[in-house]
Amino acid sequence: MRKNCEGIGEEKVLQALCEMEKLAEKKANIYSRLLIDTTLAKEMETLAQQHQRRAVALETLLCGKPPKMKNGHTMSEGNEK
Numbered sequence: 001m002r003k004n005c006e007g008i009g010e011e012k013v014l015q016a017l018c019e020m021e022k023l024a025e026k027k028a029n030i031y032s033r034l035l036i037d038t039t040l041a042k043e044m045e046t047l048a049q050q051h052q053r054r055a056v057a058l059e060t061l062l063c064g065k066p067p068k069m070k071n072g073h074t075m076s077e078g079n080e081k
Contacts, residue, residue: 014058015062017058018055021051021052021054021055022051022055025048025051028047028051029044029045029048032045032047032048
């Protein structure tokens with residue numbers, strides 16, 4: 001991956017990854033509400049939460065402190081698994 005990122009700042013790469021994680025979380029949340037199979041819906045909900053955690057971790061790397069999650073807590077307040 002280093003070869004593809006040469007000339008691009010680490011901050012821009014982290015921002016791009018963070019945006020991708022947010023989009024993946026959004027899609028997984030949508031699918032979790034659309035799926036009829038409850039087992040698959042729960043799996044998609046879990047996947048959305050994992051994407052949210054990764055986005056928060058990337059934002060922490062960018063900003064230096066964990067941002068607030070949707071439930072109003074930060075990752076350090078017991079939201080990590």
